[in-house]
Amino acid sequence: MNVEAAVADIVIAARDVTLSFGKGETRTDVLRGIDLTIKRGESVAVLGPSGSGKSSLMAVISGLERASGGRVSVAGIDLAGLDEDALARARRGNIGIVLQSFHLLPTMTALENVAVPMELDGADDAFERAKAELTAVGLAHRLDHYPAQLSGGEQQRVAIARAVAARPQILFADEPTGNLDGETGAAIIDLLFARQREVGATLMIITHDPSLAARCGRVLEVQDGRIAVDRRA
Numbered sequence: 001m002n003v004e005a006a007v008a009d010i011v012i013a014a015r016d017v018t019l020s021f022g023k024g025e026t027r028t029d030v031l032r033g034i035d036l037t038i039k040r041g042e043s044v045a046v047l048g049p050s051g052s053g054k055s056s057l058m059a060v061i062s063g064l065e066r067a068s069g070g071r072v073s074v075a076g077i078d079l080a081g082l083d084e085d086a087l088a089r090a091r092r093g094n095i096g097i098v099l100q101s102f103h104l105l106p107t108m109t110a111l112e113n114v115a116v117p118m119e120l121d122g123a124d125d126a127f128e129r130a131k132a133e134l135t136a137v138g139l140a141h142r143l144d145h146y147p148a149q150l151s152g153g154e155q156q157r158v159a160i161a162r163a164v165a166a167r168p169q170i171l172f173a174d175e176p177t178g179n180l181d182g183e184t185g186a187a188i189i190d191l192l193f194a195r196q197r198e199v200g201a202t203l204m205i206i207t208h209d210p211s212l213a214a215r216c217g218r219v220l221e222v223q224d225g226r227i228a229v230d231r232r233a
């Protein structure tokens with residue numbers, strides 16, 4: 001493979017990334033020098049103790065949070081050079097994110113929560129696709145419910161449907177099965193991997209579940225703001 005092709009294959013590159021909150025005595029160093037390269041199509045599990053920095057790492061490399069130091073580039077774009085609008089544009093359509101708090105819009109139904117972002121992106125068939133995706137996560141009977149009328153696990157599935165509906169090239173999921181029973185969780189994970197394969201997307205999943213980590217091609221272990229283990233299956 002030539003050098004240009006090898007570089008084009010890298011979707012996420014982090015170099016000496018740090019993240020700190022507060023100043024002086026109250027300063028907390030959450031990420032303490034992250035070096036990470038992730039290639040197109042990789043599936044990466046992120047493990048580590050509570051509070052070790054997993055969600056923060058995902059926030060920084062998905063552009064939700066700005067790094068305090070170091071460099072992050074996604075799909076060849078240096079995130080430090082983008083203002084908030086440009087960051088949001090870069091994320092839309094290219095990156096799907098499922099967070100622990102699902103960030104559904106309370107005034108929109110399940111169907112609208114999934115369809116409207118695609119419609120804003122110019123998709124003509126946004127509502128059909130949203131309906132199909134909600135059906136795939138087992139929510140065909142909840143299309144017109146508002147988030148407050150849905151259980152935690154149902155809200156989680158709406159968030160997953162929203163993240164995958166546009167077939168993004170990069171999918172981030174923070175404990176995507178945290179609120180789901182074993183059987184539903186397994187079905188949702190199957191769906192995430194299926195969507196990943198369809199477009200050859202890159203998948204990064206934060207999990208405490210060893211069996212889910214075992215399905216990923218690569219496992220990172222975060223400890224105290226650093227990547228302590230980086231192993232491929």
Ligand SMILES: Nc1ncnc2c1ncn2[C@@H]1O[C@H](COP(=O)(O)OP(=O)(O)OP(=O)(O)O)[C@@H](O)[C@H]1O
Nearest residue numbers: 021022028030048049050051052053054055056057
């Ligand atoms: N805005 C903030 N201000 C101060 N400290 C923060 C802030 N956000 C996160 N932290 C701290 O950063 C540390 C890492 O948090 P993070 O959510 O990344 O951990 P995690 O590994 O994802 O944990 P969990 O498995 O419990 O979700 C925690 O100690 C947390 O208190």
